Amino acid sequence: MGPRIDPVGEPEGREHEFHAVIDADGRIEPRDWMPEAYRKTLVRQIAQHAHSEIIGMQPEGNWITRAPSLKRKAILMAKVQDEAGHGLYLYSAAETLGVGRDELLDLLHSGRQKYSSIFNYPTLTWADMGAIGWLVDGAAITNQVPLCRCSYGPYARAMVRICKEESFHQRQGFEILLTLARGTAEQKAMAQDALDRWWYPSLAMFGPPDAESPNSERSMRWGIKRFSNDELRQKFVDMTVPQAEVLGLTVPDPDLRWDEERGHYDFTSPDWEEFWRVIGGDGPCNEQRMAHRVGAHAEGAWVREAATAYAAKHAGRQVGAA
Amino acid sequence: MTRHAAAPGSWDGRATPASALPPVAEYSLRLGDDALVLAQRLGEWVSRAPQLEEDVALANIGLDLLGQARTLLTYAGEVEGEGRDEDDLAYLREERDFRNLQIVERPNGDFAVTIARQLAFSAYQLGLYRSLCGSADATLAAIAAKAVKEVDYHLDHATQWVLRLGDGTRESHHRMQAALEQVWPYVDEMFDADELTSVLAGEGVAVDPAALRPPWDATVSAVLARATLTRPEPGFHGRGGRRGLHTEAMGQLLAEMQHLHRSYPGASW
Amino acid sequence: MSSRDWPLWEVFVRGRRGLSHVHAGSLHAPDATMALRNARDLYTRRQEGVSIWVVPAAAITASSPDEKDPFFDPAADKAYRHPTFYHVPDGVRHL
Numbered sequence: 001m002g003p004r005i006d007p008v009g010e011p012e013g014r015e016h017e018f019h020a021v022i023d024a025d026g027r028i029e030p031r032d033w034m035p036e037a038y039r040k041t042l043v044r045q046i047a048q049h050a051h052s053e054i055i056g057m058q059p060e061g062n063w064i065t066r067a068p069s070l071k072r073k074a075i076l077m078a079k080v081q082d083e084a085g086h087g088l089y090l091y092s093a094a095e096t097l098g099v100g101r102d103e104l105l106d107l108l109h110s111g112r113q114k115y116s117s118i119f120n121y122p123t124l125t126w127a128d129m130g131a132i133g134w135l136v137d138g139a140a141i142t143n144q145v146p147l148c149r150c151s152y153g154p155y156a157r158a159m160v161r162i163c164k165e166e167s168f169h170q171r172q173g174f175e176i177l178l179t180l181a182r183g184t185a186e187q188k189a190m191a192q193d194a195l196d197r198w199w200y201p202s203l204a205m206f207g208p209p210d211a212e213s214p215n216s217e218r219s220m221r222w223g224i225k226r227f228s229n230d231e232l233r234q235k236f237v238d239m240t241v242p243q244a245e246v247l248g249l250t251v252p253d254p255d256l257r258w259d260e261e262r263g264h265y266d267f268t269s270p271d272w273e274e275f276w277r278v279i280g281g282d283g284p285c286n287e288q289r290m291a292h293r294v295g296a297h298a299e300g301a302w303v304r305e306a307a308t309a310y311a312a313k314h315a316g317r318q319v320g321a322a
Numbered sequence: 323m324t325r326h327a328a329a330p331g332s333w334d335g336r337a338t339p340a341s342a343l344p345p346v347a348e349y350s351l352r353l354g355d356d357a358l359v360l361a362q363r364l365g366e367w368v369s370r371a372p373q374l375e376e377d378v379a380l381a382n383i384g385l386d387l388l389g390q391a392r393t394l395l396t397y398a399g400e401v402e403g404e405g406r407d408e409d410d411l412a413y414l415r416e417e418r419d420f421r422n423l424q425i426v427e428r429p430n431g432d433f434a435v436t437i438a439r440q441l442a443f444s445a446y447q448l449g450l451y452r453s454l455c456g457s458a459d460a461t462l463a464a465i466a467a468k469a470v471k472e473v474d475y476h477l478d479h480a481t482q483w484v485l486r487l488g489d490g491t492r493e494s495h496h497r498m499q500a501a502l503e504q505v506w507p508y509v510d511e512m513f514d515a516d517e518l519t520s521v522l523a524g525e526g527v528a529v530d531p532a533a534l535r536p537p538w539d540a541t542v543s544a545v546l547a548r549a550t551l552t553r554p555e556p557g558f559h560g561r562g563g564r565r566g567l568h569t570e571a572m573g574q575l576l577a578e579m580q581h582l583h584r585s586y587p588g589a590s591w
Numbered sequence: 592m593s594s595r596d597w598p599l600w601e602v603f604v605r606g607r608r609g610l611s612h613v614h615a616g617s618l619h620a621p622d623a624t625m626a627l628r629n630a631r632d633l634y635t636r637r638q639e640g641v642s643i644w645v646v647p648a649a650a651i652t653a654s655s656p657d658e659k660d661p662f663f664d665p666a667a668d669k670a671y672r673h674p675t676f677y678h679v680p681d682g683v684r685h686l
Contacts, residue, residue: 065579067582069583069591070391071392077385080381088616088633096617300376300433302493302497303376307490307597309491310490310621311621375633378629382632
């Protein structure tokens, strides 16, 4: 290690510069110096977000072949296709941090990286397509909009693209439920049943209570996280309860009530024991989701290898327009 | 004319014919059912493709085909004039009233089988729609004009994969060749002419399927040759789809597709 | 094995005549032909009049963020995304 030549060049100087960018609400870009912990946290957060998108294709993909109208079939296929695309944008953002997609997929397949636990629940009826669009995508959007201003450039830009495309997802979910709620008695019961099963898992999507989230504070200082788990959860409840009233459906929470003093809804928290159990692997669909994902990847290996072999055979002949 | 039209004494000679529709409606339904059934099959690939980029690509093709199906079915219903819309036709018809080719209803198989089917069918659709752009029926001509661009892309996609699988690894070559063997028995049916196509082609409305064969042969043979694959000589030829006679796979497909809609008669979704 | 061998491509899209190509993101593909098609599906969903460039990430030469500082040699780094950068131990200034 030589003598200090210029403060900007030294690790301390770089760290100072890094924090200056963050404090000025600027963007850290791939070639910038960043604390190793910042990079590691981002890789994990972005990758797990990507994994969630692709695992999320399964519960919804489950209903494409059975969609009850051609219009709904088309909308659902487009939605799930978007999710694949979102996964791709996010893997792309994660790769700018120096980790390859294959490595990230290995981490997913081996269980060392996670995906949003909401997808460990089953989609049992068509109404679940409505509930997922309305509640799950609704919760995701509540989480994602602030991330459009996250400090890491590629992640923020991916989030802007995702939020733009996601605008129709939540609306069409709500529309599915509205149609059911105004339909036959059986359809209305189907919609209510879906709300009953998806309400609490959706609340849990925002993560454990602030008091039990030790890393949140550091993520907020780094501009990776803009609002706390509880803040986002409250915001989601406040937005969603009036929507349930429009639907004419009942939120499955007997203690839900508007608190005039606070200016927010009081609500029952999700069962955190269930949350930790499911995240730990003891959910209705964990094994199925992973088996499906790992299976698809394994079955596709010969295809990927073939494409690689072909490219090697024909290398050097692909210049210019393709 | 179809050389294998049902004859007295043949196993399907007395099979209940598909219910009669005005000719243009019938024709539109054939094209629409082809697209609908293949879209249904492609929908099964979502979340199962060999690479995430391929989930996007296959969904793309499926969505294009579903779009074609919806306009063609809607048009068929309009021409029929009995108030049937796209969903009535898709969800409430019995199997015997579906007019799709057998090639599109066959199970997906592995990725190679799906790609072999896409190559054969998209090459057929491209020739069909290109001709149909000049249809005397303005609606069919307009549908064809939009579809040509889409199908051109589908054929390109299938071609790229046939090349890579045929001329990739030993395993992929073997699987791709086996896939062709599985799909080829259903090729001839695409080019069968019958009374309906003869009458409508005569009026400049429809395309004579037999006329599509030579350019199809040229296109497909070129791709197979570049891919180091051999064109199969099938031992049997599946036929009957246009008369509503399908393979055993069709019943399963329709059961899955129609069940929810049929469970709630008259409901809106 | 598997897509470890599918290289990374950076994608640039010109949305309309009169605009320049803008970096849209990246994807993995075995070769340029497939990269272009995947980029079309992923980043444009077939809009009319769009131009797409795909470039192997390894072919991109990037400037170092420190170039403006006269005390450091300008470093023409190989890759837009440089995986080994973050494993460099403290105290080493050049890459």
